[in-house]
Amino acid sequence: MTPFKPRHDDFEATVRDSFxxxxxxxxxxxxxxxxxxxxxxxxxxxxxxxxxxxxYVHGGVVSTLMDIVGGHAAQTLIGAGDSVLTVEFKINMLAPGEGDHLRAEGHVIRPGKNITVCRMDLYASKDGEETLICIGQGTYMRMAGVSDAKMFAERAGGK
Amino acid sequence: MTPFKPRHDDFEATVRDSFxxxxxxxxxxxxxxxxxxxxxxxxxxxxxxxxxxxxYVHGGVVSTLMDIVGGHAAQTLIGAGDSVLTVEFKINMLAPGEGDHLRAEGHVIRPGKNITVCRMDLYASKDGEETLICIGQGTYMRMAGVSDAKMFAERAGGK
Amino acid sequence: MTPFKPRHDDFEATVRDSFxxxxxxxxxxxxxxxxxxxxxxxxxxxxxxxxxxxxYVHGGVVSTLMDIVGGHAAQTLIGAGDSVLTVEFKINMLAPGEGDHLRAEGHVIRPGKNITVCRMDLYASKDGEETLICIGQGTYMRMAGVSDAKMFAERAGGK
Amino acid sequence: MTPFKPRHDDFEATVRDSFxxxxxxxxxxxxxxxxxxxxxxxxxxxxxxxxxxxxYVHGGVVSTLMDIVGGHAAQTLIGAGDSVLTVEFKINMLAPGEGDHLRAEGHVIRPGKNITVCRMDLYASKDGEETLICIGQGTYMRMAGVSDAKMFAERAGGK
Structure with a gap:
């Protein structure tokens, strides 16, 4: 397990709902x-x-996975009524992506009250062997009091 | 027009074919x-x-557009038999994307023999008014003698 | 002149004092x-x-200039009692730095209540001709109610 | 020890000479x-x-250390007659640097024939306790056949 302590017990349900x-x-x-x-x-x-x-796997797919795996990692450590915005991220493409499937990891390096910094890794798996194809580093901001579910409901209702 | 001179007359056809x-x-x-x-x-x-x-527009869509607009900008200045790989890029999300459509610009800042550096901008347009929603900076590498068409034919044939 | 409006009349004195x-x-x-x-x-x-x-000019000198020119650009648009912290930045080295002197530009691209995003450019000048040697993009955060002068006085007094 | 194999026996002497x-x-x-x-x-x-x-420790000092620790890490895996250039790097400032001394780590993540990608970490130590104050990711390019010693001798002789 990771060394971090979530701010509320339902963090997993909240993160999976946003996802x-x-x-x-x-x-x-x-x-x-x-x-x-x-x-x-x-x-x-x-x-x-x-x-x-x-x-090979499209760079846009790679960057999409890198961004969301970092953002949701940050989201695991915020409050129940908050949400997360991507401030910025940077990725290095290390190898072309090919094989059966992709596996992305998002790690919080420094959780902050407002700013959380993550590192992200992406692996391509081919015949059971993984290759690291992308590494990244990103900055995420907590939006206090703006839960995803609430914002979603408001915008859906407003249309 | 830009100050750059392409290396071959068919650069536009080559870029559009890859795209x-x-x-x-x-x-x-x-x-x-x-x-x-x-x-x-x-x-x-x-x-x-x-x-x-x-x-709002998904961060993955934003990053996809940023990457490809930079990569194809780099591609406009390479040889007919070459292709371009993304080495890395970094983007800052400036505002949520909403409205009718998106418009991305990729600008070569320094064309190099092997390494080309670009800046990218993404605008969201709503009722005729544009908002800058993302800026980025990326590094692209020339793959000498590996045209997109050739690689595509080889991989398609090999399957 | 730039299109931005400072939040207080003494912004220049505040920035030069920090610098x-x-x-x-x-x-x-x-x-x-x-x-x-x-x-x-x-x-x-x-x-x-x-x-x-x-x-050639040391990469550390280049990165130092890039960081501070971006940070002070962000500082020109914050309140009199606030200060600025670097969240992150990214730079591309475009050419070796040589010649007589360096000139750095920091441009605010998006001023925010808490997060400001800048682009930075660094030129080396040799015999009156400038070469763009580095470009960057950075994120800066406002520290509300923590002026540089105040923090400096407190820390100096505390030692 | 690391899993990497250097390309020549004198890699440490070469790196320390450049440093x-x-x-x-x-x-x-x-x-x-x-x-x-x-x-x-x-x-x-x-x-x-x-x-x-x-x-606190100046951001320019932080970025200088981040860049050189990444560059020299890349240099440990290149040939005896080659040198290394920084293509680009990105750093996140995690905490203000204070205490007795700084310790920087540079790790090669992917060594390449021409492009090497590294991750870098910087710690500040105070009374025997370390705090991670900066993380980064950088791209370094091999300059084939241009050793540091040779280039230094040529430029020194030319002045």
Whole structure:
């Protein structure tokens, strides 16, 4: 387990609820395989829609996974009524992504009252062997008193 | 026009050919509206599939556009038989994306023999008014003698 | 002039006061040549202490200038009783720095209540001709109610 | 020990020779405490010249250490006749630096023929307790056939 202590008991339900609202993730078939205080793991199959023009995993899919795995890791350590915004992130592409599926890890390095900093790693798995294909570092901001569920309801209702 | 001189006359056809091979862009309905030496402009509608759980444009869509607009800007200045890989990029999210469509700009800042550095900007347009929602900076590497068309043919043939 | 409006009339005096407190800048002989709302320009001579082992300007000098020019640009747009902290920044080295002096520009791209995002450029000047040697992008946070002068006085008094 | 294998037996002497040529490091009193394949550790005292206007370690000192610890880590894995250039790096400031001394770690994450990617960590030590104050990620390029010693000799002779 991680050394971090969540601020409320239902952190996992809150994080999984936010995760489930992202429409693009349904296109990509991404699953949240682990959700712990300060740590998230995502998995997704490498399907035709995820490939770029060279036949490798598209950089946009890579960056999408890196961003959300960092953001949800940050989200595991905030209050029940808060949400998380991406301030910025940076990623290095290390190797082309190919194989059966992808596995992303998001680690909180420094949880803050308002600013949380994470490191992210992305692996491609081929025939049971993993290759590290991307590493990143990102900054996430807590939006106090703006839960995802509340914002979603307001915007859905306003349309 | 930009101050840059392309290395071959068919640079636009080469760039547009690469752009057309990205399957994820068909999902997003992205179009390349301008292709000049050292400069690319992309446009895409804000559709339901591009939204995240708050109802704004998904960070993954933002990062996808930032990466490809920078990569294709770099590609406008390389040789006919070469291709471009993303080494790394960094983006700052400035405002939530909402409105009718997105417009991305990729600018080559320093073209190099092997390493090209770009700056990227992303605007969201609502009722005819644009808001800058993301800025980025990225590093792209030339793959000498590995054209996109050639690599695509080889991989397609090998399956 | 820039399009930004400062929050108080003495912004320039506040920024120059903070700038003057950095001991490392006395070693480097850095000067603040322009201070406008949302914009800072720094200049410094290329002296032996600024060189690395290849005889070019040291990367550490480059990154120091990039960070402070961005931070002070952000500082031009905050309140009189506030100060600025660097959250993060990213820089690309474009060319080796050589010549007579360096000139750095810091531009606020998005001023925020708490988070300000800047772009930074660094030029080396040789025989009157400038070369862009580094570009960067950084995130700065406002520390409400913690002025530099006050913090300086408290810490100096506490020792 | 690290899992990496150096390309030549004298890698440590080569790295330490390059390190010793940086004039700014003499001002900062930085020492290379460990030099292993793919790993570098630097240490330096927190002295008055390293402080900024708040009385904490200057961001420029922090970024200088981050850059060189990453660059020298990359250098441990290249050929005897090669040298290393910083392509870019990104750092997050996690906490103000205060105490007795600083300790920086540079880790190669992916060594490449031409491009090496590193992660860097910086700790401040106070009364025997370490605090992580900065994390970073950087990209370094091999300059084939341009050793530091050779370039230094040529430039020194040309003046």
């Amino acid at each position: 489930s609202r992202g429409a693009i993730l349904h296109v990509l078939e991404t699953e949240m395989s682990r959700c712990e205080p300060g740590f998230i793991e995502l998995r997704q199959p490498i399907t035709p829609v995820t490939l770029q023009h060279h036949g | 057309s091979r990205g399957a994820i862009l068909h999902v997003l309905e992205t179009e390349m509206s301008r292709c000049e030496p050292g400069f690319i402009e992309l446009r895409q509608p804000i559709t339901p599939v591009t939204l995240q759980h708050h109802g | 003057s407190r950095g001991a490392i800048l006395h070693v480097l002989e850095t000067e603040m040549s322009r201070c406008e709302p949302g914009f800072i320009e720094l200049r410094q001579p290329i002296t032996p202490v600024t060189l690395q082992h290849h005889g | 010793s040529r940086g004039a700014i490091l003499h001002v900062l009193e930085t020492e290379m405490s460990r030099c292993e394949p793919g790993f570098i550790e630097l240490r330096q005292p927190i002295t008055p010249v390293t402080l900024q206007h708040h009385g």
